[in-house]
Amino acid sequence: MKHFFRKIHLWLSVPFGIIITLVCFSGAMLVFEKELTLLSAKDKYKVENVGNVPLPVDAVAAKVARTLPDGVRVTGVTVSDDPTEAYQVNLSKPRRASVYVDQYTGEIKGRQERPAFFATMFKLHRWLLDDGRPEGRPAWGKIIVGVSTIMFIVALVSGMVIWWPRTRRALRNSLKLTVRKGGFQLWHSLHVAGGMYAIILLLAMALTGLTWSFSWYRSAFYAAFGVETTTGRGGSNAHKSDDGGARHRNGKQKQRGGDMAGHAVWQQVYNRLRAANPHAGSITVGDGTASVSHGGLGNSRAADRYTFDKRSGRITSVVKSDDAPPASKLRGWIYSVHVGSFGGLFTRILWFLAALLGASLPLTGYYLWLRRLSRKHRRTAVA
DSSP: OHHHHHHHHHHHHHHHHHHHHHHHHHHHHHTTHHHHHHHHTHHHHBOSSOOSSOOOHHHHHHHHHTTOOTTOOEEEEEEESSTTBOEEEEESSSTTOEEEEOTTTOOEEEEOOOOHHHHHHHHHHHHTTSOSSOSSSOOHHHHHHHHHHHHHHHHHHHHHHHHOOSSHHHHHHHTSOOOSSOHHHHHHHHHHHHHHHHHHHHHHHHHHHGGGTOHHHHHHHHHHTTOOOOOOHHHHHHHHHHHHHHHHHHHHHHHHHHHHHHHTTHHHHHHHHHHHOTTOSEEEEESSEEEEEOOOSSOTTOEEEEEEOTTTOOEEEEEOGGGSOHHHHHHHHHHHHHHTGGGTHHHHHHHHHHHHHHHHHHHHHHHHHHHHHHHHHHHHHHO
16 A cells, blocks of 8 residues: 555656745745835835824825826725834725825825735745736646645645554654764655654645635535635626726716715724724724724634715624624635634744745655665666
8 A cells, every 4th residue: 555655656746846846935935925025125114203193094095195196096094003004005906006104294105015026926826927817828827836736735645654654663763853874864854754744734735725726626625614605706896897987977086086085084983993992903994894903813814894984984884703704704714724824923933834844845855766766777787
């Protein structure tokens, strides 16, 4: 049986090993993207002098709105619980665009820009640098990453079958890093011990990551938890269509005036939500909607969702994170497990190390395989 799994392990790992290394390495690089981005551009994301009272949220939104080109509007303002973090003013386009504003002086500090390194790592991790949204052709990068991830799962399971020891003493030995018995034993122990230490975490990353690769897998994964998948595309498209029609009818000046009028109650809504949620990680107030992100352990994307009257600021409905639709909660948990954010800094460090070990496994495996081939060739030549 082990001989069969050894063959499976080898002939799946050899063709897909390099891709697995690239995907794991790029994933590790993304674990601390937010922290490293903040450090690399403090002048944009942090305020220089913390004042006593920040400007009202609606004033910050109106200030940014006056600088926007035709067809772009302010969709919301995100306020962190950290008074040194600048306000993030979200824009309607391009996708996920935003600018940062010093809430004490009103200075627009700059647009949100993903550093080139992390943008490259993300494209490598998801699509092997292929276009993530191809038109008229298959998403080959996405497909290759998905297939490689499946092969990685099989390789991990077969590797565990091959090297799982029969006794506790053998298990302890397999978890040791051998450094004094030559290069081959060192690389062998790196391959075996590294896989043993990281296998559970790597399987968690791979099994959750596949939900972004294949719709059939995503449906099956959700169904396994008794949840039906939802896309929500129809509502999003309808909103964009209606908004675009309004802009076309009313023109640039009316749009900006309407936006500023709509901002008037944002500070009022924010004050109410902050008073009710003093320890929330961030609060976003937008055009008739608001969200309170708790940012604690567990589902790192859990948030309470509110709607409010645009004129009076009265809260009209609330959906707590515990009462969110099952698909939304599961989606948040999938992300949290995939990136290791569910346990805070501790699990993120573990996920970072495990991803690096995952990237090393094909490389150490290639070395062992080529070393055995070389030895076999020498023995054949001598014979």
